[in-house]
Amino acid sequence: MVLENQMPWCHARLYNDGMPRSMQDAVSSAALHAAKNDVNAKVIRDCIESRVQDLLSSPVPAAPLDVIARLHALFIYQILRLLDTDARVRLSYDATMPHLEAAAYALLQHITFHESATPGQANHAADVLPLYPISATRDFWEAWVFQESARRTLAIVLSFLMIYHYMKGEVLVQCGNNTFACRSVTLSAHLWRAGDPVDFALAWRNKRHFVVHGDESVPVTVVMEDAKSDDIDEFGKIFLTGYMGIDEAKGWLAMRGVTL
Template identity: 45%
Template sequence: MSNSFLERANPPPRRKTCLACTKAKRRCDHGQAACLRCSRRKIDCVYPTPPTSRSKRQTAPKLIETPAPQEDPERSTGTPATCPDNSLVPWQQDADLLQLDMDGLDGIGLYTDFHDFLAPDVLFDGTSSLSPLTSSPEQMLLPSQDLAADGSLEEMISSRLQYALDEMNKVPASTVLENQAPWSHPYLYRAHMPREMQDAQACCALYIAKNSSNSRFVLRTIQARAHELLSSPTPRDRLSILARLQAALLYQIIRLFDGDVSLRASAQQTLPALDGAMLALMPFVKWERARPETGPAEDRSACPTKETWQEWIFQESARRTVFFTGFLLAAYNVLVGKISSDCQGGHFTGLSWTLSAHLWEAPDVVAFAVAWGEKRHFVVTRECFSDVLKDAGADDVDAFGRILIVGAMGIDEARLWFHNRGGSL
């Protein structure tokens, strides 16, 4: 009986044939340790190595054999470098994690510190970064430890800024009840109030009526109007541009200092919008040159008319609004412990405003003309503020000036300054 007949009578199962049977194109019975054909012919019976399963090719040792090179922590936060294709091993969703070989992970370090995940830029932007970002308002949540360590930050806030905060808390009420703010003349919108300021004034009315029952509705409405204003295009006429900046200022004051966490976070993210609103107003503002003292007027032909009074109301409101916006941005940096170049006067370079309660509080053009001709008024800049304080009297200072005097001197020194001039803070 031939060998071929015996091999055909015992058909093998569906398995891989040995290399000799494959080469001879003969049927293999897959016998162990040698198949029948190879044992009869006394040749080496070698079976091909079974291929590894897909799941076994995707185990952790493959990943650990080529660990990623250690990089500098700050470089790891940038744009990730491209990797060769052979280093990317697809992960199987049903892979058994318990079979991972963890011994090779001992040398792999985690370069991200736990505190970096708690940084304000992570909380607000949703991205982690080990390198400090630019000085954006989104980071102003936690005070820096170097300022707060010796108590100098708390002392600065209580001495120089608390008075301004108390006055700012009164602004929503004065906007509604008196149609004015320390930076907005009560007659500024006498002829026409732009839509931007109408909405802001209505929100101020809602805010001063806020209680425990309607608080959520009121704050949600203010938040919606603030986002609507800041996302709207800049108007073209100068009164609407000024109204837009003043409305944004009101929304930011309410949202920053109300105490609601979500409002404050939103206001911090939109603080840079105040810079853009200021820049839009700048071309329409006439900045006076620094003169420590002006008046009484000697040239009666230059006495104000009704038109010049109305123009002065707009210009002085615009000057004060821009100046106070810069003050708010610098003061809020201090409140969160972030002293920068802006806090040292970067927002105030080249700006001026008029220190004269007599001009600002004049009820009509006649009283304004009398004050212009008979009372002193001071053009104040950052550079000459200290010189103005030497010559000005207590009755020359209005609410706007009081805020800035306390911010410059401190509450105790400011009280002494007013007392020595026959007034009180």
């Protein structure tokens, strides 16, 4: 995020028109953490923890971009805390988990999910996006950037939470809830990496994109049976590894010329 203004679940253009303060603080905290050493560790740790507390004490936002920014920020802080060996940080990590979960479910109301996929079939919208005039396609693309970032963010955060609850022995209840909440994501490197509305429209027209569903009504391997090496981005690798396990995913990807 610091170097490229993106994560596998946060599109590079999501905050293009303005990054909410919560994410500004989180990204700068990540940059501070990257510069941490034995000399400055305590000061940097205190700075990061102070920003976490500022975020937790701030009002819960209502605007969709602010809602996803709050979730992204909390997730970044939790990842940074996992990398810290200080026992006090671990206590703060545990105490923040309910806030992370609440932020994830707050985002849920702003997400539009896909309809169920047909086995073995890539998902395309019925309408072809126009190349000219481009305004309607630009609006569609900008909405897609938010929606797909939100769907991917929800998927990765709920997976993170499931692992956390599993370690606490709560997996059976949480797995069911989280699978229901995380209904679908799109796996398409072509759509995700499109740099402008024209490239997006061309990818929408000419490239396959695969919608996978959290309820596994159609297995991921069936939906993506015809996927090629250039269809799979970093999030796709993360998703497939979580679904199959490291060795199976590595083999499945290798058959398509992709390195895990």
